[in-house]
Amino acid sequence: MVLVLAIGDLHIPHRASDLPQKFKSMLVPGKIQHIICTGNLSIKEVHDYLKSLCPDLHVTRGEYDEDSRYPETKTLTIGQFKLGICHGHQVIPWGDLDSLAMLQRQLDVDILVTGHTHQFKAYKHEGGVVINPGSATGAYSSFTFDVNPSFVLMDIDGLRVVVYVYELIDGEVKVDKIDFKKTATTRLAH
Amino acid sequence: MMVDGVEDEEKWLAAGIAGLQQNAFYMHRALDSNNLRDALKYSAQMLSELRTSKLSPQKYYQLYMRAFDELRKLEMFFKEETRRGCSIIDLYELVQHAGNILPRLYLLCTVGSVYIKSKEAPAKDVLKDLVEMCRGIQHPVRGLFLRSYLSQISRDKLPDIGSEYEGDADTVNDAMEFVLQNFTEMNKLWVRMQHQGPAREKDKREKERSELRDLVGKNLHVLSQIEGVDLDMYKETVLPRVLEQVVNCKDEIAQCYLMDCIIQVFPDEYHLQTLEILLGAFPQLQPSVDIKTVLSRLMERLSNYFLQVEAFSKLNNAIGKVIEAQADMPILGAVTLYSSLLTFTLHVHPDRLDYADQVLGACVKKLSGEGKLEDNRATKQIVALLSAPLDKYNDIVTVLKLSNYPSVMEYVDSETNKVMAMVIIQSIMKNNTQISTADKVGALFELIKGLIRDLDGAAHDQVDEDDFKEEQNSVARLIQMLQNDDTEEMFKIICTVRKHILTGGPKRLPFTVPPLVFSSLKLVRQLQGPEENPFGEEGSTTPKKVFQLLNQTIETLYGVPAPELALRLYLQCAEAANDSDLEPVAYEFFTQAYILYEEEISDSRAQVTAIHLIIGTLQRMHVFGVENRDTLTHKATGYSAKLLKKPDQCRAVYACSHLFWVDDQDNMKDGERVLLCLKRALRIANAAQQMSNATRGSTGSVTLFVEILNKYLYFFEKGNTQINAAAIQSLIELITAEMQSESNSPDPAADAFFASTLRYIQFQKQKGGAVGEKYEPIKV
Numbered sequence: 001m002v003l004v005l006a007i008g009d010l011h012i013p014h015r016a017s018d019l020p021q022k023f024k025s026m027l028v029p030g031k032i033q034h035i036i037c038t039g040n041l042s043i044k045e046v047h048d049y050l051k052s053l054c055p056d057l058h059v060t061r062g063e064y065d066e067d068s069r070y071p072e073t074k075t076l077t078i079g080q081f082k083l084g085i086c087h088g089h090q091v092i093p094w095g096d097l098d099s100l101a102m103l104q105r106q107l108d109v110d111i112l113v114t115g116h117t118h119q120f121k122a123y124k125h126e127g128g129v130v131i132n133p134g135s136a137t138g139a140y141s142s143f144t145f146d147v148n149p150s151f152v153l154m155d156i157d158g159l160r161v162v163v164y165v166y167e168l169i170d171g172e173v174k175v176d177k178i179d180f181k182k183t184a185t186t187r188l189a190h
Numbered sequence: 191m192m193v194d195g196v197e198d199e200e201k202w203l204a205a206g207i208a209g210l211q212q213n214a215f216y217m218h219r220a221l222d223s224n225n226l227r228d229a230l231k232y233s234a235q236m237l238s239e240l241r242t243s244k245l246s247p248q249k250y251y252q253l254y255m256r257a258f259d260e261l262r263k264l265e266m267f268f269k270e271e272t273r274r275g276c277s278i279i280d281l282y283e284l285v286q287h288a289g290n291i292l293p294r295l296y297l298l299c300t301v302g303s304v305y306i307k308s309k310e311a312p313a314k315d316v317l318k319d320l321v322e323m324c325r326g327i328q329h330p331v332r333g334l335f336l337r338s339y340l341s342q343i344s345r346d347k348l349p350d351i352g353s354e355y356e357g358d359a360d361t362v363n364d365a366m367e368f369v370l371q372n373f374t375e376m377n378k379l380w381v382r383m384q385h386q387g388p389a390r391e392k393d394k395r396e397k398e399r400s401e402l403r404d405l406v407g408k409n410l411h412v413l414s415q416i417e418g419v420d421l422d423m424y425k426e427t428v429l430p431r432v433l434e435q436v437v438n439c440k441d442e443i444a445q446c447y448l449m450d451c452i453i454q455v456f457p458d459e460y461h462l463q464t465l466e467i468l469l470g471a472f473p474q475l476q477p478s479v480d481i482k483t484v485l486s487r488l489m490e491r492l493s494n495y496f497l498q499v500e501a502f503s504k505l506n507n508a509i510g511k512v513i514e515a516q517a518d519m520p521i522l523g524a525v526t527l528y529s530s531l532l533t534f535t536l537h538v539h540p541d542r543l544d545y546a547d548q549v550l551g552a553c554v555k556k557l558s559g560e561g562k563l564e565d566n567r568a569t570k571q572i573v574a575l576l577s578a579p580l581d582k583y584n585d586i587v588t589v590l591k592l593s594n595y596p597s598v599m600e601y602v603d604s605e606t607n608k609v610m611a612m613v614i615i616q617s618i619m620k621n622n623t624q625i626s627t628a629d630k631v632g633a634l635f636e637l638i639k640g641l642i643r644d645l646d647g648a649a650h651d652q653v654d655e656d657d658f659k660e661e662q663n664s665v666a667r668l669i670q671m672l673q674n675d676d677t678e679e680m681f682k683i684i685c686t687v688r689k690h691i692l693t694g695g696p697k698r699l700p701f702t703v704p705p706l707v708f709s710s711l712k713l714v715r716q717l718q719g720p721e722e723n724p725f726g727e728e729g730s731t732t733p734k735k736v737f738q739l740l741n742q743t744i745e746t747l748y749g750v751p752a753p754e755l756a757l758r759l760y761l762q763c764a765e766a767a768n769d770s771d772l773e774p775v776a777y778e779f780f781t782q783a784y785i786l787y788e789e790e791i792s793d794s795r796a797q798v799t800a801i802h803l804i805i806g807t808l809q810r811m812h813v814f815g816v817e818n819r820d821t822l823t824h825k826a827t828g829y830s831a832k833l834l835k836k837p838d839q840c841r842a843v844y845a846c847s848h849l850f851w852v853d854d855q856d857n858m859k860d861g862e863r864v865l866l867c868l869k870r871a872l873r874i875a876n877a878a879q880q881m882s883n884a885t886r887g888s889t890g891s892v893t894l895f896v897e898i899l900n901k902y903l904y905f906f907e908k909g910n911t912q913i914n915a916a917a918i919q920s921l922i923e924l925i926t927a928e929m930q931s932e933s934n935s936p937d938p939a940a941d942a943f944f945a946s947t948l949r950y951i952q953f954q955k956q957k958g959g960a961v962g963e964k965y966e967p968i969k970v
Contacts, residue, residue, distance in 0.1 A: 013666035014704040017619060043663055063758060063799055064704075089799075092806045092845045093853075098907070102900040105946040106893075108939070126953050140708050142765035142810075145715055 002079055003031065005054070006152040008038030008087070008115040009135035012046050014064060016137035020149050020168050023136065029053050032153075034078060038115030038133065039087035040064050062087040062115070075107050079156045080182060084109035088116035088132075095143065097125060104128045110182055111154075111161065117143045120150045122163050122178050129180050131163060138168065159183075203249045206239045207256060213239075214260045221267045226276070230285060230297070233264050237293035240332065247331055247401045254335050258342075261300050265343075268304045278305050291326045295336055298323060303343040306355065313347055313355040314364035320344075321371050330383040331402070337376050338405045341412065344368070351418035362418030366428060369416070373409035374435050377448070380406050381441040399443055406444075407451040414455045424456065425464050433471045442476045449475070449484045458491055465501060469508030473515035481512060482526040489534035502535055502545050510552060521560050525571040528553040532575060536582040543591055546579055550594035557601040569606045572598065576610055584621045586614055590633050599637055607640030608661060614638060615664045618671055626674040628682035635690040641665050643693040662701035665691075669705040680713050681731040688743060696750040703747060707759050710736050710743075711766050718770060733770045737763065741778070753790035757783050757800055761807045768813045776811065777818050784825055794834045798842070801829050805845045812855065823849045827867070836878035840894050844871040844901050851905065861912040864905055868913075871898050883933060891937040895925045896944050903951070907964070915967035922948075922970065 005027070010016060019027075032054045039062025041047055047067070051057050061070035073086045084107035091099050095117040104112040104125070111129045118141035120134035134150035141147050149168040154161055163178045213236035220228035240257055242250070272278050282305055285297035302320050306313045320340055327333040348365040349357040357364060383399050413419060413428055429452075436448045449471070453461065461468060468488075472481055485505075492501055509527050513519060532549045539545050553575065576598060579589045589595055599607060614637065617623070625631055635642055641661050669687060674680045684706065691702040714733045740763050747756040760783040767776035783804065791800050804826055814822065826849065830842030847867035852858035875894040882890035899921050906913045925944060928934055948970045955965040 011708075013663050013670065013701075015670070015708045017667035017670035043659075045660075045663065063803060089806060090802055092802065093809050093848050094806050098904050101950075102897070102904070105900065105950060106897065106943045108942040108946055126950065140712055142762060142769075 002033050002156045004034045004036060004078060004083075004154040004156060005032045006036045006038070006113050006131060006133040006154060007050070007136045008133055009040045009062070009118050009139060009141075010046055010137045011040050011042060011064065011135065011139035012137065014042060015139035019136055020138070022168060022171075022173050023149065023151065023166070026166070026173070027053055034058070034076075036083065036085050036113050038062065038085060038113060039070065040115065042066050058085060060085045060087050063089050073103075073107060075109055080159050081111055081156055081161060082109040083111045083113060085113050088114035095119070097123075097130065100130050101125050101128070104130065117141065118147045119144055120148075120152070120165055120167065122152070122165065124180060129161070129163075133165075134167075199245060199249055202242065202244045203252060206242060206245070206253045210236050210239045210253065210256055210260070214256075217260065217264070221263065224271075224274075226271060226284075229264065229267060230288070233260070233297065234288040234290070234293040236260060237296045238290060240296070240335070241290060241292050243329070243331075245331075247398050250331055250335065254339075257296070258339065261296065261339075264297075265300050265303055268301055269307070272304060272308060278308050278310055281305075292332060292336065295324055295326060296339060299336075299340050299343055303347065306344075306347045309355070312357050313349040314357055314361070314368070317344060317348075317364075317368045321368055321375075324372075325375065328379070330379045330386070331398075333379045334376055334402055334405050337372055337379075338408070341369075341372055341408060345412060348412075348416060350416050353417075362416065362423065363427075365416055366413065366419060366423070369409055369412050370428070370431050373406070373413075373432070376406045376409060377435055377439055377444060381439045381444050384441060384443065396443065403443075403447050407447065407455075410448070410451050410455045414457075421460060421463055424460050425467070429460075429464055429467055433467070437471055437474045440476060442478045445475050446479050446484065449479075450487060453484065453488050453491060461488065461492060462501065465504045466508075469504060469511075472508060473512045477516050477518065482523060482530060485509070485527060486530040489530055493534050493537045502539060502542075505531055505534065506545075506548060506552070513556060520565070520568075521557070522565055522568040522571060524556045525553065525568055525575060528556075529571055529575040529578065532578050536578055540582060543588070547592045547594050550575075550592055550598055554594050554597045554601070557598070560601070569602060572602055573606060573610055573613070577613055580614065580617050584617065585623050586618055586634060587623060587625060587630055590630060590637070596633070596637055604640045604645040607638075607645065611638035611641045612661065612664060615641075615668050619667060623671070625672050626683075627679060628686045631672055631683050632686045632690075635687065638665075639690075642690050642698070644695060658697070659701075662698055665698075666701050666705045669702065669709060672709070675716075677713060677716050677731050680716070681736065684710055684713065684736075684739070688739070692746060699746055699750055700752045700755055703743060704755065704759065706743060707740060707762070710740050711762060714766050714770060733767075734772065734775065737767060737770075737772065737775050737779075741782075744782075751790065753786045754796055754800065757786045757791065758803060760786070761803055765807055765810065768811050771813055773813045773815065773818065776813050777822075780808070780822055784822075787829065794838070797829075797833060798838050801826070801833065801842050802845065804829070805842070805849065809848050809852070812852070831870070831874075836874055836881065837894060840871050840874040840878065841897070843874060844868055844898055847871075847901060847905070851908065851910070853908070859908075859910070861905075861910040864910055865912040868898060868901055868905075871901075879928075888933050888935040889928065889931070890935070891940045892925050892928050892934070893937065893940040893943060895921070895928065896940060896947055899925065900947055903947075907954075907961075915964075918968055922968070 010019065012018065029052055033056065035050055035054045035057045037050060037057065037059040039060050042062065042064045043066050047059065058074050058076060059070045060074050061068065061072055072090060073084065075082060075084045084104065086103060088094065091103050091114070093099060100112060100114060109128070111131060113131045113133065115132055117132060118135035118139060119132060121130065121132040123130060131152055133152040135141065135147055136149055136151045138147045138149035151166055153164045153166065155164070159182045161180050163180065165176050167174050213232045217229055217232035217236060220232055237257060239253060245253065268281060271281065282298070282301050285301050286294055288294035288297055299320055302316050305311060306316050324337055324340060327336050347355055348368065349355045349361045350365050351362055380399065380402060383395060387395055410432065419428060432452060436445055472485070475481065489505065509531055513524050513527065528549055532546060535545045535549055576595070579592060580586065583589060599610065602610065618625070625634060639645065642665065672683050672687065674683060687706055691698065691706065694702055714736050717731065717733050744756050744759045760779045764776045764779035764783070767779060787800055787804065791797055808822055808826055827843065827846045830846050831839055833839045833842055844867060847864045850860040850863040850867065875898060878894065879889045882888065902913055902918050902921060906918060929941070929944070951965060951968055951970050954961055956962065
């Protein structure tokens with residue numbers, strides 16, 4: 001059982017002053033094995049904070065990030081899954097599922113994690129999974145009027161991944177979960 | 191030299207103890223054989239050891255304790271003697287024949303103890319005699335121990351009310367007088383030590399004095415234990431007499447210790463009732479006395495009381511008088527006093543903001559005579575002073591009600607202002623303080639102005655960059671905390687904040703403008719909400735007004751310069767204007783963004799990101815009419831084609847294809863122009879291959895082609911009639927051929943991409959239904 005935190009679009013301090021207190025008390029160091037961050041932290045202090053939760057931190061560049069050296073995309077393997085990360089402002093139309101599917105094919109990953117829209121999404125798209133952890137601070141977004149702070153915790157176990165989404169709605173943390181199973185497909189050689 | 195001295199002292203002490211023990215042995219023999227004469231002889235010899243001047247107080251004490259124990263045995267013997275018929279009065283006389291005065295007095299006190307117990311004379315008479323006889327010893331250390339002995343043996347024999355030694359109507363007075371007199375004499379001896387000996391040994395003397403202080407303080411303790419000394423007596427006699435001695439001795443060490451002693455030893459109610467008398471002594475103390483520590487302890491003790499006898503005004507007055515009387519007191523002292531008083535006031539009268547304000551006001555008055563502070567410790571005290579109400583109320587809004595609070599801030603230098611400002615911001619963030627009116631916001635920003643702008647005389651060049659960033663990020667976070675659901679008030683708040691941050695200069699604007707912009711965009715949303723009356727009153731806030739403000743605000747970034755940031759903010763505003771259905775406003779924002787792109791953004795990487803932001807934003811706009819949209823789209827595709835690197839060009843151009851196809855608007859689906867874009871992208875991809883071949887001898891990766899293929903599939907699925915299965919088929923064949931060609935350098939990533947794309951096509955074919963039919967003609 002490997003716990004992966006997917007989090008992003010905090011936009012501190014441009015659009016939010018801090019993570020919600022309820023989230024902060026949930027996110028304690030030592031419990032999570034990997035952190036995947038879609039970008040737009042945007043300052044070093046947030047990077048350091050995430051790093052303190054877990055040293056294995058992967059960040060991709062958002063258009064407001066102070067550190068311009070984050071990569072545009074990143075791939076990594078955790079257990080049986082290949083994961084891909086990209087902030088998402090590079091994929092046009094923004095938030096478009098089919099265009100994101102193209103990115104997924106391009107990175108050749110099972111799970112694609114992107115952000116930018118500040119809307120939580122987790123769905124299966126022909127053999128792959130696309131996850132958007134939303135904005136951990138509920139930051140302003142031109143996509144939606146109602147942004148609830150949210151983040152995602154993935155529990156990767158063998159060929160199965162359970163995606164837990166934590167959303168702060170009206171001051172209470174609500175959890176939901178979605179199950180995905182990877183089929184051990186044999187790749188067809190062309 | 192010192193080591194020798196210590197060794198010598200050890201030797202003398204050992205000799206003294208030996209002498210004492212030897213004489214004690216003989217004394218015991220005499221006691222056992224009831225030989226009074228010999229007992230007196232040997233006890234006198236024994237006590238002679240205490241005549242030494244060679245020992246430090248600590249060593250003398252060891253000798254003294256041994257003598258004390260021996261004298262107890264002697265006392266018991268004296269008691270036995272009186273029972274055997276010896277007259278106590280005769281005994282009292284007999285011991286006075288001892289040769290040397292010190293032994294004589296110790297013996298006298300010892301007999302005196304028995305005398306009092308016998309009740310053959312009133313306790314007061316014996317005590318009076320003894321306390322006066324002790325004047326015979328004027329040597330400080332010997333005199334202190336002798337009088338301490340007197341105090342120890344007389345403790346349980348004072349003519350107190352309810353004691354068996356109670357005398358006539360004046361009995362308590364007598365008891366009190368005895369103790370007071372002993373105390374006064376002991377203090378005099380103690381103070382005299384300060385001036386004995388050479389100046390170079392002052393530290394040594396002061397250390398020795400410190401070792402002896404409890405001997406003097408003990409008397410006050412005894413006074414406090416006298417039953418008959420009630421509040422009135424304390425107020426009328428005890429306290430004034432003690433204070434008189436304290437003040438008149440003019441000795442810093444004594445005053446400091448004894449004032450503290452008084453506060454610790456007597457009950458709190460007494461202090462509350464005699465506050466004025468007590469405080470009246472403070473201005474008369476030596477300037478070098480650490481008044482603030484003593485006063486703080488006093489205030490600490492009193493603050494535990496919730497029955498206040500106008501303690502505040504008394505303390506306030508007293509401190510004022512102290513500061514007035516000691517005109518040379520350094521500013522650190524004065525501020526520390528006010529700091530203690532403020533802490534006390536906040537603890538005891540939390541609801542009396544006027545008291546706290548008075549203290550601050552007095553402090554301001556003192557500070558105004560000083561100018562800007564230079565002393566580091568004084569500034570630290572001021573920070574402590576200013577932090578106290580913040581910690582108490584946890585609410586900067588309450589603190590701002592203290593009218594003198596900002597005035598105190600005026601007197602600190604800009605560094606301290608920044609420190610204090612950070613403290614304030616942290617308090618706001620920690621306590622989630624709501625600052626909800628423009629006035630309060632203005633007052634707050636004025637208070638923290640050290641962070642907002644460069645203050646006069648500040649050392650600008652020495653600012654550490656990381657510190658600066660942290661400060662400005664804190665201001666940015668602060669801006670997020672300013673909120674009011676009333677849109678009119680919120681607009682005023684935004685204008686107030688804007689006014690302040692615009693004084694910040696180019697270094698600060700990149701930090702402070704973005705949060706203000708997003709705050710404003712949130713306001714625009716609020717104005718669009720269902721509760722808002724669309725036909726708002728004259729002059730009320732409208733989205734348009736906010737957008738005007740936004741335009742003017744983002745403009746200020748040009749002077750930094752921060753074109754990339756400004757471009758992003760303009761695009762955000764354009765989207766907001768789109769949601770508000772304000773076409774001209776949205777167009778204006780786009781124009782500004784485009785101008786920035788053309789004129790200010792020249793870095794290739796920055797251009798790539800910028801163009802994607804432009805395309806992404808434009809793609810979502812539905813407010814534009816055909817003409818405006820065409821102009822903007824045309825420009826965007828033009829920029830795309832002119833990017834420096836071919837791959838970037840290719841990607842930007844095919845991204846533009848989405849500008850001609852908007853899913854949820856049927857009239858926005860121009861299949862032809864989509865295809866034109868994609869074909870253009872293909873041409874660029876081809877050109878890229880040829881360039882690569884020419885310069886490196888091998889064609890580059892086929893990735894771009896695969897990407898374009900995916901785009902073809904995208905639009906194919908969406909129902910773009912211009913794209914048919916044949917086109918897709920030929921593209922697939924093109925890619926396959928390229929990959930197999932000799933001049934192609936293998937790229938596993940591109941291979942995998944192509945493979946997964948083909949898998950996708952297969953997947954779609956197998957879906958069946960309409961989708962499966964569509965994909966049927968494509969062969970993989």
